[in-house]
Amino acid sequence: MTHYLIGLIGSGIGPSLSPALHEREAAELGLRYTYRLLDLDVLDQSVGEVLAAAGAEGFHGLNITHPGKQAVLPHLDDLVPEAAALGAVNTVVFDGGRAIGHNTDATGFARSLSRGLPDARMNSVVLLGAGGAGAAVGHALLSLGTGRLGVHDVDQSRGEQLVASLRSRFGAGRAVTCTPDAVRAADGLVHATPTGMAAHPGLPIDESLLREELWVADIVYRPLETALLAAARARGCRVLHGGGMVVLQAAESLRLFTGVEPDADRMLAHFEELEGEPAHAS
Secondary structure (H helix, E strand, O other), X not given: OOEEEEEEEEOXXXXXXXXXXXXXXXXXXXXXXXXXXXXXHHHOOOHHHHHHXXXXXXXXXXXXXXXXOOOOHHHOOEEOHHHHHHOOOOEXXXXXXXXXXXXXXXXXXXXHHHHHOOOOXXXXXXXXXXXXXXXXXXXXXXXXXXXXXXXXXXXXXXXHHHHHHHHHHHOOOOEEEOOHHHHHHOOEEEEOOOOOOOOOOOOOOOHHXXXXXXXXXXXXXXXXOOHHHHHHHHOOOEEXXXXXXXXXXXXXXXXXXXXXXXXXXXXXXXXXXXXXXXXXXX
């Protein structure tokens, strides 16, 4: 029986739930499966160096998280069309000595939002963050029918690049760059930067921009209740934490690594068991 060796590359990933989620579901499926954390801060190596070492050591696949989803691109042998369109990779499958980049973030976020906030108004949505995760979320939001997506990133050129990518795929009128003030007139706000993570505490925008009619989704899941979600909840907003996204993208990654279809509902239940809160609490 194949013994799958999988890893996660990223910075500050000690609290990650990925090992528990993957190994538990793999055991339920009768698979031999080991999931290791490859923390860039601990290893003091670049994404490319860790990727090459993992391939040489016989890893079957890798998940990629902040800050490597775009930095990993030059080190891959090929990209599937979806990952190429997004310009970001969160899953690498080693196949015949080649490293193939995939992206399961977009489908993971889309499925989480559809489950957690199924009736959310989406005429106008603001996205904070145009990095690897933000790119996936932006494509997911427009795929779900967002009428107009405003993108804000502290790196203006990165925000402009994502908007150009979104326009080329979805049409010129669907995406624009914006300032955080656009939240005042939006139906929804999605946060896709590291701000709010355990290692990056704080608020990504002024909480005075939040209002009761706004729904707020955060892709951060460590902690589940970020400062942004706490502030939004206090102002009466409907909120969605990052738990559902992390579970559903993990399920798709596991399928890519093994060729076996995981039970997403079982993985969502396992998340609740681990965290004491549903993956789609709102």
